[in-house]
Structures are given as C-alpha cells and as structure tokens.
Amino acid sequence: MSEDEDLDALGVKPGAVLISGKTKYVVIKLLGEGGFGAVFLVQDMVSRERERPAFALKVEKKLDSRRHSKLKMEIAILKAVNSIKQCGGEEKKDKAERFLRHFTEIIDRAKKDRYFFLVMQLVGKSLADLKYERRERVLSLGTGLSVSHQCLEAVQCLHDVGYLHRDLKPANYACGLKDKSHNIYLLDFGIARMYKKRNVQGGMEIKTPRDTVLFKGTVRFASLACHRNIEMGPKDDCESWFYLLLDLLVPKGLPWRRESDKIIVQKIKESCRKNPDMLFNKIKCEEDLTKIFSYLNNLEYTDTVDYEYIYQLLEEAGKNCQVDLSAPYEWESLNPSSPLSLQPTSPISPTSPLTPTSPLTQSSPLSPIPTSAGHGGQDSIKK
Numbered sequence: 001m002s003e004d005e006d007l008d009a010l011g012v013k014p015g016a017v018l019i020s021g022k023t024k025y026v027v028i029k030l031l032g033e034g035g036f037g038a039v040f041l042v043q044d045m046v047s048r049e050r051e052r053p054a055f056a057l058k059v060e061k062k063l064d065s066r067r068h069s070k071l072k073m074e075i076a077i078l079k080a081v082n083s084i085k086q087c088g089g090e091e092k093k094d095k096a097e098r099f100l101r102h103f104t105e106i107i108d109r110a111k112k113d114r115y116f117f118l119v120m121q122l123v124g125k126s127l128a129d130l131k132y133e134r135r136e137r138v139l140s141l142g143t144g145l146s147v148s149h150q151c152l153e154a155v156q157c158l159h160d161v162g163y164l165h166r167d168l169k170p171a172n173y174a175c176g177l178k179d180k181s182h183n184i185y186l187l188d189f190g191i192a193r194m195y196k197k198r199n200v201q202g203g204m205e206i207k208t209p210r211d212t213v214l215f216k217g218t219v220r221f222a223s224l225a226c227h228r229n230i231e232m233g234p235k236d237d238c239e240s241w242f243y244l245l246l247d248l249l250v251p252k253g254l255p256w257r258r259e260s261d262k263i264i265v266q267k268i269k270e271s272c273r274k275n276p277d278m279l280f281n282k283i284k285c286e287e288d289l290t291k292i293f294s295y296l297n298n299l300e301y302t303d304t305v306d307y308e309y310i311y312q313l314l315e316e317a318g319k320n321c322q323v324d325l326s327a328p329y330e331w332e333s334l335n336p337s338s339p340l341s342l343q344p345t346s347p348i349s350p351t352s353p354l355t356p357t358s359p360l361t362q363s364s365p366l367s368p369i370p371t372s373a374g375h376g377g378q379d380s381i382k383k
C-alpha cells in the first residue's frame, strides 16, 4: 500500500479538516508525496482575512519505534536554523537575515493519535519544474548562477548549525510566491544528519566518521563519497550542489543523466574528476566553474568549506560572461497569464475552497507539478 493510501485511510485527504488547538485546516489538495509522508495544500478555515491564508501541511504517519521520524528532523532543523536569529551584532544579524530567507517558516504543528503534521509557509515551483518548463530545459546563465548562489547560502547556513542535508537536488529547492519569487527556499530535510556534536568544553566538533555508511540520497546528485559508502561531510553537500548547478545550467545536463545504475553513475563521476571538460559541454563560464570543481575535489571530510571563495567565483563567472546576477529571474519577468507565472491568477475563495470553480488550477503557483514525477532518475533513497 502506498503512503498516500495509508494517509487516505487515516482521513488525511482533500476535504478533510485537521485541527490544531483553535485552528482548523481544510485540506485542499495533494502537492506531492515522498517516501515517508505527503504534503498538502491547506487553508486556515478560522481566519477572518478576505483571502484565507494558504499553507503547506506535511503529514507523517506515526512510526514504529525503530524508524526515525523525518518530520521531527525537519522541525529540529528549522528550529536550529531559526536560532541563528538570536546571534548578536549587526554583522551577524545581516548574515542571519541573508540565511534565514532560504527556509520556510513553521506555522503550526500537531500530534494526532496516528499521525503528526507540520504546517509551514507555502512556496512555489521547484527548480526542477522551473527548469523543465523552459523550452531549452536549462535556466539562463544569469538566473542559473544567481539561483545557485542562493542555493549554496542555504547549505552554508545548514552547515553552520551543524547539519548536512544529504539530498540536495533541484527538486528540493523552490522559489517563493508573490513578492518572494526572487527568493529560493531549501526543502525536505528528511535524511539530514547532524555532523557535529558538543565536546566536553561546550564547543562543537565534527563527529568521528563511521567506517561504512549506506547510500542515501539521489543517485544523480550524490557525491562520490556517498557512492563509495564513506561518511559524508560538508564538502559532499557542496559536491551535490555543484551537480545541481550544472543540471540547471548545462544544455543536455549531466553526463550521467540517462543512467540510473549507481555503479555506472559512480564510474562516470570518477572519469569527470580526471577530465572535468566532460561536465561543461562548452558552456561560457567553464573556466570559473572548473576552479570551483577542483577546489571541492580537494576537500576532506573534516574540512571547513570556504563558501566566500565559491561565491566570488560565481560572481566572476557572471562578470566574465557579462550577465547581471542581480537581474530578475526568468519566471519573474513572465506575464501573469503565462502558465509559468508564479503570481496567483485569482485569490483563493474564502467561502468555498473546494468548489470546482476554485482557482487552484494546474497553472496556479499553488499547484506545483509534483516534482518527483516526470523528470526521471531523481528519486531519493532514504532508508
């Protein structure tokens, strides 16, 4: 039985009302489902606002005690990330603001007899969808480099608070809605892991690497260490981020895009280390990107990543290719009636969220195309 059918049996389906304290959420539709639960579009039924607020509600069935709750991890991470707000000093505040914009806000959470749910800020289409919707199947150089910069900021923040994501890919990043359409969010911390622990002096130190580790993540974007069952560190998230960047930018995509076999993909990734030209398909900023790639390839598990150096190389890539990294993204300049537009075509009706005339149509930003479907070879291995 699929996870979705399970949730259906629990009564979590369109039309259902989920209660948390005084708030009632009506389930509008399924946004997507993954290995351990599903995400639904919901509306706050109690709100008196003209346009009822819409959120994403992530639900997970209560698990037997042997399995880790992915939702708990998700909440722990979003809380840890938010704790950087408390850091003092103007410079730190600036940095916190720059970082925090990449994480969805927690709105509510609740524990029921048979499931948990987390209500969070609703975001728009994933980078996988945005890329897929382009005729060329890649983002423009300006948008791609600037978006990748934001994607790396999110990773840096996660690493700063002691976590690795371990499943970075375009499907796990999304742009914001309405006035947040220039903002990129990092989603899905289902297989994240704490890689630091508190030492006796009260400081944080990197955990001793385990001898062998099971493959986790997505074959297309996994780092070589992950293929080799070696403990992953911050540099491995950065390697996955680099594959993501290439996936967004390089026409025809990654050299192993048509392969799903882990061993074959590993072999091609190994050849690319020796011969990086294979990765770039002659894109304009190849030289600067090669510098990033060789920098990342020389890092070890315990190394601290010099993110500033990578940001600088991304900026240089932009300058060398004469693209403006501060320009609006492709999806921001589209006209509102276009199916790619992220602006809602009309508000969600406060009176009848479930009527057939509801504006939550396929072209609405509130109905992202399920990211796991249709783009091939990007499913996560989470167990």
Ligand SMILES: Nc1ncnc2c1ncn2[C@@H]1O[C@H](COP(=O)(O)OP(=O)(O)OP(=O)(O)O)[C@@H](O)[C@H]1O
Pocket (backbone or CB within 6 Å): 031, 032, 033, 034, 035, 036, 037, 038, 039, 056, 104, 120, 121, 122, 123, 124, 126, 171, 172, 174, 187, 188, 189, 190, 368, 369, 370, 371, 372, 380
């Ligand atoms: N805050 C959100 N707003 C809108 N859509 C969201 C939000 N969070 C997740 N989604 C969408 O819901 C779907 C599943 O989300 P997510 O990847 O977080 O869950 P998952 O169960 O861990 O999935 P998977 O196993 O595929 O990685 C994805 O299509 C994602 O884009």
